[in-house]
Amino acid sequence: MNDAEMTPQSKAAGMGRMGAALKGFALPPTTGPLAALLLAGLFFTLQSDRFLTGTNLSLVIQQVVVVGSLAIGQTLIILTAGIDLSNGMIMAFSQILISGLFLANGLPAPVAIVAGLLAATAFGLANGLLITQLRLPPFIVTLGMFNIAFALTRIYSVTTVRLTDSEWFTFFGETFTIGGEDGTKFTYGSVLLIVMCFLTWFVLRQTSWGRHVYAIGDNPEATRLAGIRTNRLLVSVYAIAGLLYGIAGLLLIARTGVADPQAGQNSNLESITAVVLGGTSLFGGRGSILGTLLGALIVGIFRNGLTLMGVPSIYQWLITGVLVILAVAVDQLSRGGRRG
Amino acid sequence: MADQKLTPVLEARGLVKRYGHVTALDGTDFALYPEEILAVIGDNGAGKSTLIKALSGALIPDEGEIYLNGQVVHLRTPTDARTQGIETVYQDLAVSPALNIVENMFLGREIRRPGFLGSVLRMLDKKQMLADATTYMQDLKFHIQSMDQAVETLSGGQRQGVAVARSAAFARNVIIMDEPTAALGVKESGMVLELIRKVRDRGLPVILISHNMPQVFALADRIHIQRHGRRVAIVRPQDFNMSEVVAIMTGAQDIPEDHRRQLKPFQQVATQDMG
Numbered sequence: 001m002n003d004a005e006m007t008p009q010s011k012a013a014g015m016g017r018m019g020a021a022l023k024g025f026a027l028p029p030t031t032g033p034l035a036a037l038l039l040a041g042l043f044f045t046l047q048s049d050r051f052l053t054g055t056n057l058s059l060v061i062q063q064v065v066v067v068g069s070l071a072i073g074q075t076l077i078i079l080t081a082g083i084d085l086s087n088g089m090i091m092a093f094s095q096i097l098i099s100g101l102f103l104a105n106g107l108p109a110p111v112a113i114v115a116g117l118l119a120a121t122a123f124g125l126a127n128g129l130l131i132t133q134l135r136l137p138p139f140i141v142t143l144g145m146f147n148i149a150f151a152l153t154r155i156y157s158v159t160t161v162r163l164t165d166s167e168w169f170t171f172f173g174e175t176f177t178i179g180g181e182d183g184t185k186f187t188y189g190s191v192l193l194i195v196m197c198f199l200t201w202f203v204l205r206q207t208s209w210g211r212h213v214y215a216i217g218d219n220p221e222a223t224r225l226a227g228i229r230t231n232r233l234l235v236s237v238y239a240i241a242g243l244l245y246g247i248a249g250l251l252l253i254a255r256t257g258v259a260d261p262q263a264g265q266n267s268n269l270e271s272i273t274a275v276v277l278g279g280t281s282l283f284g285g286r287g288s289i290l291g292t293l294l295g296a297l298i299v300g301i302f303r304n305g306l307t308l309m310g311v312p313s314i315y316q317w318l319i320t321g322v323l324v325i326l327a328v329a330v331d332q333l334s335r336g337g338r339r340g
Numbered sequence: 341m342a343d344q345k346l347t348p349v350l351e352a353r354g355l356v357k358r359y360g361h362v363t364a365l366d367g368t369d370f371a372l373y374p375e376e377i378l379a380v381i382g383d384n385g386a387g388k389s390t391l392i393k394a395l396s397g398a399l400i401p402d403e404g405e406i407y408l409n410g411q412v413v414h415l416r417t418p419t420d421a422r423t424q425g426i427e428t429v430y431q432d433l434a435v436s437p438a439l440n441i442v443e444n445m446f447l448g449r450e451i452r453r454p455g456f457l458g459s460v461l462r463m464l465d466k467k468q469m470l471a472d473a474t475t476y477m478q479d480l481k482f483h484i485q486s487m488d489q490a491v492e493t494l495s496g497g498q499r500q501g502v503a504v505a506r507s508a509a510f511a512r513n514v515i516i517m518d519e520p521t522a523a524l525g526v527k528e529s530g531m532v533l534e535l536i537r538k539v540r541d542r543g544l545p546v547i548l549i550s551h552n553m554p555q556v557f558a559l560a561d562r563i564h565i566q567r568h569g570r571r572v573a574i575v576r577p578q579d580f581n582m583s584e585v586v587a588i589m590t591g592a593q594d595i596p597e598d599h600r601r602q603l604k605p606f607q608q609v610a611t612q613d614m615g
Contacts, residue, residue, distance in 0.1 A: 206461075206462075206463045206464055207461075207462045207463065207464060208450040208452070208462070208464060209462070211439065211443055211447070211450065211464070212447075212448075214436070214438060214439060215436040215439055215443075215447055218436040218437055218438045218439065219434070219435065219436045219437065221432075221434065222434040222435055222436055222447075223436065223447070223448075224418075225418060225428070225430065225434050226434075226447040226448035226449075227418060227419040227422055227448040227449075228447070228448045285436070285437075285438045286438050
């Protein structure tokens with residue numbers, strides 16, 4: 001039976017097939033962020049001799065490792081049409097807890113680290129349970145959790161402490177060299193970020209859990225009706241995001257060599273910026289981890305390049321703000337086009 | 341086909357559901373027989389959707405029993421109903437637009453790869469799912485360009501077609517269609533109605549809830565008329581015209597009290613009195 005017989009020829013059907021045909025030739029959704037990244041790279045290469053060097057690019061990656069880890073968790077949550085404002089504070093609490101347990105309580109470093117990761121996971125779990133069991137909006141729950149984690153961090157400690165006494169804390173800040181004696185140095189933390197991105201990509205693309213994360217952000221009611229336990233799914237997403245924030249805390253310790261109770265106060269917006277610049281829709285259901293990695297790198301490259309050009313850092317904030325609004329506007333417009 | 345001894349595929353007896361002071365179901369009966377399309381009609385507030393929710397596991401009735409092939413079943417969640425081979429197609433295009441056709445068909449019932457990749461890495465068997473989905477679609481002669489296109493690229497009718505094909509693929513006993521064409525235009529509806537017929541012709545009984553009388557008359561083998569929380573009549577579309585059925589549905593024509601409780605399938609005592 002051919003198409004014409006089967007399908008009444010309504011305009012909508014015709015449009016649908018045209019859309020489908022176009023979709024066949026369409027560029028992958030990460031094309032935009034990738035192009036933006038390359039254009040920014042080209043621009044800064046022309047502006048500064050010091051930009052396109054192995055050492056500088058390695059530095060950019062090091063600078064985005066922490067926010068990149070946070071942004072992976074943020075991506076998972078935004079894919080479910082949620083949002084997490086508490087991630088930076090959860091990260092701050094976990095690193096302060098790790099340092100406290102190690103220095104004040106004398107626990108072995110690995111034990112302190114595991115406790116910090118568990119605490120971060122517990123915060124995520126609490127977010128997920130409040131959102132699903134009390135049916136509160138993620139925005140409000142995580143805003144509350146932002147304040148709670150901030151207060152708990154300060155109650156626990158107000159001083160920045162050095163934390164370099166153990167190989168466990170410094171490992172991810174250490175470097176290895178690619179390309180012989182004068183080659184480029186990369187940190188193990190950068191490698192960990194790439195590994196986490198790959199794992200998350202795999203889980204999102206290749207497992208039921210990952211497909212359900214997309215489905216719930218896309219059409220929560222259809223997902224529930226398909227027999228998926230949506231509450232359990234959401235709680236697992238927030239808990240896994242919490243664990244990623246804990247890992248971000250560990251990476252922050254490794255990078256800075258200190259545990260800082262002031263850390264992470266802008267991380268929520270920075271991670272959302274990375275996610276949105278990477279083309280993930282704030283409405284949920286659409287986006288990718290690769291995009292988020294590119295988004296984090298775009299922010300990193302702008303910060304780095306503008307610094308090299310000698311632009312005051314306040315202008316970096318200005319430009320980042322403009323980029324975010326642009327990215328969301330593109331998402332909104334393309335979504336409107338799809339729905340229209 | 342009017343065999344009184346035939347066991348209903350899905351049957352309900354004396355279902356009661358109260359919401360505070362409101363009685364949505366007041367001891368309603370229900371019976372669906374093999375290989376038929378049974379339309380369920382009723383005015384707003386007649387308890388039509390409450391009845392359907394009880395049959396699809398979306399709510400638990402306060403009283404009464406539901407039987408599947410003669411056996412009592414307890415449908416506490418939609419998943420219970422699905423496990424029993426009862427699938428539901430909803431009016432509001434219950435698909436995930438950004439996922440592709442195969443992913444939508446297998447949503448919540450994904451097939452994993454055999455061996456280590458599936459059991460430990462929990463990898464999806466995308467090839468197998470594509471092959472199965474293609475077979476389901478071909479069974480229904482539902483042609484679609486490419487199975488890996490996102491559902492949002494399809495027309496409303498095609499999207500609902502995907503939902504129907506999904507239900508047909510997994511339903512072993514019953515498909516419930518809750519206003520499947522309410523969100524569609526006239527031509528789009530025609531395509532979905534054609535699919536519903538094909539599902540019935542392949543041997544699955546269908547419950548069709550619809551407000552659209554011409555559609556009900558074109559499609560249904562029997563019509564269950566719900567009023568004031570009860571089944572007041574079962575009619576065959578060839579025995580009555582639309583205005584008579586609407587009159588029974590709205591209560592413009594009364595049915596004698598002594599007939600209400602003895603309504604049996606294919607036994608149109610109540611309605612024949614008025615015919």
